[in-house]
Amino acid sequence: MIRTVAELISGILRDELPKLDNAPVKHAPTIGDMYEGLSSDLLNRALPDGLGLRVVSGFARDGQGRLSGQLDCMVVRGEGEKLPYAESYVWHVKDIIAVVEVKKNLHSAELRDAFAQLKSVSVIEHSYYQGDDEELDDPDRSMAPSARTFAEMTGRVAWNAEGPVALPYEEEALFGALLLEQVSAIRVILGMHGFKSERAFRSAMVDYLERNIGDNGFGPTYFPQLIISGGYSLVKANGRPFMAALLDGWWPFYFSTPENPLRLLLEFIWTRLDEMYGFGHAAWGEDLDIEVGRALLSFRAACVDGRKGWEVRAHEAGDEALSAIPVVEQWSPEFLGKVEFVLLSRLCQGEEVRCDDPKMISWLESHGVEFNDVRARLLETRLVASAGKSLKLITKKCQLVILPTGEYVAAENSTGRLDRWISRRIAAQRNGVSGEGLV
Incomplete structure (x- = not known):
């Protein structure tokens, strides 16, 4: 089913995007509204019926009144606050399923801008989910998926019948990151057009990260789960749904792919909804083709001279090496x-x-x-x-x-x-x- 829905909305995008690209309007805010409107329509079509979900624009907030920057599209549940005389809402982060920043063209400058915008959501989420806010209890969200992902990645359990297991700092930091990934909003940068090659897209991401090494807000949980630039995507392997086992203690954290980007978007959103509400088997179809990631970034938690943080390693690859890697492969037991x-x-x-x-x-x-x-x-x-x-x-x-x-x-x-x-x-x-x- 997920593949069918992805093909449906991909067809709509192919039909509608040229109309926006060829529109005679030159007014930048209006152009932005058109692309955001198309993105909202596609998201609405991708959401299952009967769950009470909506797609709105506006701001994320926490229990202390802190606000994010203005957000193009939010997939939300529950109730938010409509701003007077505007089609914008303020929504609590605990009820935001996904946030999508939309760009007509996504190149290096737009990548930096959208990354910073989504980081304003992450800052609020980190404060909320790592604090003592009494609203944090959420019966829809069990920590079991994160514990399972941790075990798959490391080969060790983080919980047993007696409770949490004592872990070394490196694994404790990884498990904490996975827990935050599970409850935080899925953050997506959607560039309708963008880089001409997968290699150029990868290089722009690495260059942006290198310029900010050592700065706050560039650990793994601040990275968007999905960045789309035309036909190429950068994808986070956080276990929901894409997972990569540790390699010599390194987390193969980000990969690139030319796979249908809207299918990837659906995979992230439907996996989250499945964990929260349960979809059953039919939602996933045969599910016998699996994406093959082209490794881009690896992270490893480390404590050096009393300072705790994340080390990062970039994996460079040329056009020929990338094209030699298959996009999908057949699953087998x-x-x-x-x-x-x-x-x-x-x-x-x-x-x-x-x-x-x-x-x-x-x-x-x-x-x-x-x-x-x-x-x-x-x-x-x-x-x-x-x-x-x-x-x-x-x-x-x-x-x-x-x-x-x-x-x-x-x-x-x-x-x-x-x-x-x-x-x-x-x-x-x-x-x-x-x-x-x-x-």
């Missing part, structure tokens, strides 16, 4: 060995898998396997995480299957993705297709 399959089955049945279980260790030795080796392979699946001496499932619905070929596979199947993959694979084999990409 994790293929397991028999021993891994048995241990994962134990976890799915509610049994423990511990490194100090003498019976299990003896059984592994009888199969010529070291516990540390099978543990490392299971952690690579991102279906389990380490909790002290134990391994814990971190999925919503882990399912294991023995294929007709005798192969063992496992995957998160809460959306039915594994079922669809198996159906497609069997159909391909019946039709005499090799099943390339599905094995």
